[in-house]
Every structure is written in C-alpha cells, then in structure tokens.
Amino acid sequence: MSEVIMTRIYEVMVVLYAISLVFYFTDYLYKRVRARRIAFWLVSIVWVLQTIYFVWFMFEINRFPILSLFEGVYFYAWLLTTLSIVLHCIARVDLPVFFINVLGFIFVTIHLFAPNDVVQPVRDSLISEMLFIHISFAIVSYAAFSLSFVFSVLYLILYRMLKEKKFHHLWSRLPSLQQTSSWMSNSILVGVPLLFVSLVLGLGWAFLSLEGLSVFDAKIIGSFILTVIYLTILLLQRSGKLVGTSYAWIQIYTFLFVVINFFLGSKLSNFHLWY
Template identity: 40%
Template sequence: MADVRWIYDLAIFLYAASVLFYFNDFVQSNRKVNRLAFGLLAVVWALQTVFFVSQMSEKSYFPVLTLFETLFFYSWILVTLSLLVNYFFRIDLLIFFTNVIGFVVLTLSMFLPETPQQTIPQRLTSELLFIHIVLALFSYGALSLSMIFSAMYMLQHKMLKQKRWTPLLQRLPSLERLEVYAYRMNMIGVPVLLLAIILGTIWGQLVLPGKMWNDAKVWTSLLVLVAYSYLLYKRFRTGWLARKLAVGNLIAFAVLLFNFLLTDASRFHRWL
C-alpha cells in the first residue's frame, strides 16, 4: 500500500486546491478560475479511482468495509456526482458545496488506518454485504445532493425575502428548479437506501441471526428511511409548501449524518 500512498496524498492536495479555486469563483465569479477548479477536480477523480483500484488488487475483499474505506468511497461518490452534475446541469455552486463535504470526508479518512485492525472473519464477508454497503453509500451521495439543493433553496428564499439582489442570487437556479432537483435526488436516494437496508437485513439474518436487532444503528437506519419516505409522501400527496419540505429535508439529513457517525459506536456494524 505504501507504494501507492502518494496517489492518495496527491489527490488530497489537488482536492484542496480545487475547493479553494471553487471558493474563489464563489466569491468573485471568475470563469477562468472555475474551469481550473473543474480540471483539478477531474484529476482528483482519476487519482481516487486509481487508488481505489489499487486497493481492490491488494486486498482480499471489495474495499468498503473499514471506516477509512467507506469515507474514501463516499468522497469518490461525491466527486463523481459533481462531475456528472457539471456535465448535465452546470450548477457551479452545487459543485462547490458538494466538494466542500467531499474534501472534509476525504481529509477525515487521513486519520484512520488503511487496513483492518483485525482479521475479517470469512463468514462475515459476502456479496450481499458489499452490495449493501455500496448501495447505502450511493444513497447517501444522492441524499447529500438533495440536502445541498434544499440549503440553496433556503438561502435564495431568504435573499429574496430580504430583497438582496446580489450577484450570488443571479447564479442560483430558480426556487422551483431547486425544489424539483431536491425532490428528484430523494426519489433516487430513498429507493436505493431501501434496497440497501433489505439486503443488509438478509445478510444479517444469514450470518448473525437475531443479533442485528440489538444494534442502535439498525434502528436509526430505519429512522432515516422513514424520515425521507415521509417527506416524499408529504410532497406527493399533501402538497406541502416547498420551504417546509426544504426544512424537513435538512432535518432528515441531520438524522442521516447522525446515523453515519453512529457506526463508530455500533457493535454490529463495527467488527473491524
């Protein structure tokens, strides 16, 4: 792993530069700086992909089990989604906010061991487990974008209410578009999260029957699913006001974040 560690370190360095350039564009609306930031972000994605592939070749399992691996993979998902959003929608502020989160997550992984602290029991590793984790992280990525759209909605709503006609306001999509984008991200994230929970439940019952229901993270995962499902229901059936949905979306993401951080205190989810 040491011979490819430089790829990981270089990715973090270039990621920091990309975020700083995006911040400069956020403040001054500089298109040249924006293009440079995007170019660096594309290089970061390539470096992360190479590092991840190298981990796959060196380890005996798909590298998404340890906290280091899940944080790295989550960051890679956010970078990937940023590139896709830039290609299809060109929402620069979303890319900036998304990669602030992605950079923080990747930086946190620096303080964690790259390899498991103990041997992974063979009976615990299976295709179901890996698919469960990958789907859960992809759902977190989609729901992260949804949260950012809702935060941008709240920001623009406040600026309009206060009649602050700044250049920033002109760079934000309309309130209607922001609400629709947040809703669509939830429509992607919630079914993927549901599938991840179903597969995780099946895996848990096969390898550790009965024990999984004693773990708090299992129940908070269900709470996350219920919270987002409730928002989708309210939006589709009762026509909640968009601002109320945006606030609910931010609260639901706070629950999701708590659920993710609970991994370190979870006995069932943290055997490494």
C-alpha cells in the same frame, strides 16, 4: 514501495482538492470563467487519483474496499466527487458543485486522518455478494441524501435573497427555486428505495450468516427510522402539505441524522463494525 507511492498520491490528491475549492470560491465571488475551468480540471484530476488509489487498494486487499468504516468513508468521498463532476457537465449548476466538493474534501480529509485499525473487518466465510450490495447501496443512498442536503441549503439561500430583494451579480450563478426544489425531491426519490433495498439485503444476509441477531441493533433501528422519515417527507411533499422553506429545513435536519447514523450508529452497533 508501492504503499509509499500511493501515500504520496493521496497527499497530492488532498492538496489539489483544496486548491480546486479556492478556485471555485474565487469563481463564485468574482465570476471568473477561467477559475471555474481550472477548478473543474483540478477536481477531475482528483477524481482520477481517487480512482487509481481505490483500484490499487482493492487489489491490495483482494476485495471491494467498503467493508470497514475507514473504507466506507473513502467510497463515499469518491461518490461525492463523481456527483460533482456529473452535475458540472449535465446540470450546469455552479454553487451546488462547490458545496458537494466541500463535503467531498471534508470526507477525504477524515479518511486521511482516520485510523485504519480494522485489518480483517469480517470473517471471510461471512463475506458474500449480498453483503457487498447491501453496503454499496447504503453508501450510494447516503450520497443521494447529501445531494438533497446541498440543494436544501441552496433553496434557503435563494428564498432569503428573493424575500429581501437582494439582487446581485451572484444571482445569475444560482439555479431557480423550482430547479432547486426539483433536485431536492429527485435526490431523496433515488435515496429512499436504495436505502430500503440495502436494509432488506442487509437483514437477509445477517439472519443467514449471524447467530443471535437482534433487530434492536442501533444501526438497524436508525436506518429504518431514516427510511421512514425520508419516505414521509417525500409523501408530504407530493401531497402539497410540505413545501417551501419547511421542506428544505426538514431535509437539513434529517441529513444531520444521516451523518449521526453513519458514524455513531456504527460505533453503537453490536455487529456493524465495518461501515
């Protein structure tokens, strides 16, 4: 009975999320404050429903639900919704909030239709606090990189508007180029150390728990490449060698690699079967 109820809650959550995006889009096009407020409260309700579903699932399986790709996608979507609410309340930026919610809705929908065929993703004897921290930090770093992707897209939009001198009432709804660039840098500044710590913990856990571990695993190689790329981007930007649109474009391309590594890397990995 509880499963039926939670399924209905999830369906309501997806519908409310879709409606909120419509209100956010309406607000952006026509500058309707009321539409923005309705969208924000709908997203807040979605976040509450997401949290309820997350907690219920956690008690249902008696562990923190991030040990499978199915569970990881949901946790990632929950993080994106949380980020959108925080940005709305603190940064007061409208279009980034809309873009982040679009990403969140996409991953909520992916989770809705994804097969949950991994009943016991990891043997109980292998589950440890180190593994939980490793996976949690990895997913949070992906959320940070998602934020940098959103602000990179915004930077390119702003730059084009300024270059072509297309001043419109929508202009007032966007952050400045300096603010956008700052958010891009701060996002990867958070994501890089989180991903690095996640890799160190993950390798430590794997060497202690798995036999015949190969460091040439597809997910390990991909994650290390991601860390190096983002660290290089950050260092080049700090030294002034990577600025403006080039800085934005390279972050967009790198985020595409994040998505590929998240899904395809897990499928090609010999032991990353859970996220």
